[in-house]
Amino acid sequence: MTNILIRSVDILTLDDAGTVLRDADLAVSDGRIAAVGRIPQDFRANEVVDGRGKVAAPGFFNAHTHAPMTLVRGWAEDLPLDRWFNERIWVAESALEEEDVRWGAYLAAAEMIRSGTVAFADHYFWMDHVAEVVQESGLKATLAWCVFGLGAEQEIGGTTLARTVEFVRRWQGAANGRIRTVLGPHSPYVCSPEFLAQVAQTAADLGVGCHIHAAESQAQVDASLARHGATPIGHLTRLGILDRPAIVAHAIYLGPGDMETLAEKRATVVQCPNCHMKLGMGTTRVPDLLAARVNVALGTDGTASNNNLDMLEEARLAALAQKHDRRDPEAMAGDLPLRLATQAGARAMGFAESGVIAPGRPADIVLWDCNRPHLRPRHNLAANLLHAARAGDVADVMVDGRWLLRGGELQTLDEERILWEAERRAFRMVGSELKQVRAYRL
Ligand SMILES: [Zn+2]
Known part of the structure; x- marks a missing residue:
């Protein structure tokens, strides 16, 4: 002992x-x-x-991130959400190789440990590599393998729901309980209702929750109302995605009754204030959610939209965003933002004692x-x-x-090797290796 x-x-x-x-x-x-x-x-x-x-x-619990996206840090600047995704992120991720995920996760792990994070809720592809990095680094994590439900040939790495189920089973409780797993359907705006209903049934069978993006823009809400006759939260509720406690990233645009539903379903809303500000998305109504007794945690989101994994910065911005937006210096007072970044995240991620x-x-x-x-x-x-x-x-x-x-x-990671290998792979992904090498020589 x-x-x-x-x-x-x-x-x-x-x-x-x-x-x-x-x-x-x-x-x-x-x-x-x-x-x-x-x-x-x-x-x-x-x-x-x-x-x-x-x-x-x-230590901090980062309740929403995409750790391997460290490789595209600084690669998608000053763009609206649709162009950010279509013109930059999707282009880079099309060149993503399995081994890149490992090195992106290593880079993230080093950054997270150095900034006081002890656990993270991750949502990405080829998640076995992230799990191995968690195991080796000594961090805790709640891991979700992202799946769009578009069919294997259109998914990164040929992902299917069945494959993500195998991942959940393989890693649940691994690394002496430091690793937990959940399902990772991307969002109600990409996944079809049929696919989401299938995910909900699978989650119930497995006895796990989901980690999903939702209600990031008014346009998403309008489309959901037109297509499904319900807000994104109402739509997810109807399909059973919230029947087990879920991690819902963003939830900025909520309709009447959505907060009560989230509270009743014991879902966690994750605010990512740095990303929300940088992409001009708006502000999650944290004080209202807390008043409705919703668990609210904080996350960094991926470093392509942030551009760091610093949870202290998220806690500070969570406080400043509400004080500023509401013209109210008493909003998010005292240690509340720090508690959202620690115990609320721990609860959301299934580490309720932490x-x-x-x-x-x-x-x-x-x-x-x-x-x-x-x-x-x-x-x-x-x-x-x-x-x-x-x-x-x-x-x-x-x-x-x-x-x-x-x-x-x-104490657990080879930082020098990680910095070199991660950057080498990041340059290869976007085809800028030669240019960068030349720049160094100048
Ligand atoms: Zn995200």
Whole structure:
């Protein structure tokens, strides 16, 4: 059994009571938090960490992303959603090879660990490679193999629903429970009603939920009303997609009754504020959703529309977007945005015990280095973290009591090799390798 004692650390527990502890001790035993504050006298540590000047907080749960899309970071700039997809993303993804997915996921894993993320809900293709990266990196993840329902010959990698079902079975509970799997139908605007009904039945048979995009634009709502006589949320409900708790990314444009339906079905809405702002999509009505008792989590979306996987930035933008849009500085107050980025995401992803620092919970902890000018004075630790800290202030990250980042060094991944291999593959995908090499030589 590995026992770790973090001494004299400030602790932002992010529990519902907003408990903050100063100059406290934190004991980790066998992957779980053994004690917070007062440590039992008989606790024998194998490792003692000096926590002075640091803040311990729960690690982030990124509830909607496409990790391997790191390879198209910066490749689709300043375009409306349809042109962003048709002229850039689809062109690059047409050249996607199976092994690219692995290296894109490695690059994402390194970036996520370095910015304090401990778990991510991923939605992409050839997901076995992402699962292997999760296994190796030590992160947690809820993985969905994206499927459009267009028939194998038109899908990336010849995907079929049957193949995604095999993936769900193969990886459910793998890596000592760090990997969870769900089904990943793309969206109600791409998938046919017949296909979605089939997915819903399959999800019920498997006993898993779905991870899906919905209600991203008014045009999607108008088309759904015209074609199906229901809003995207109403349409998904009718087809049974929400019968098991689902992760619904975006949900910006909601009609009457949609919020109540999402609450009743125990769905999670994932706001991706950075992506929503960058693509000019609008703002998910988070305070209204919370008032309707919908679980709301935060996600980065893929780096082609963001362009990073920094969850601290998402939490900050989640607060700023509502304050700005509503002309209300009291909107999304206190540590609420941080709790959406941690415990709400953990709940959505099936890791309901995580996302809070409390005895008995999994030790998914980030230590933030606060010995920095922009983090003094320490009047309000939650405000400092939310509005003043940066991803670069992350010093140490542990998942289930295992260090993934220690003193700023990645412990499980070969970062130098990842940077080289991922970029080489990214250039190949968009056919710009030669140009880039020449640029380097100039
Ligand atoms: Zn997405």
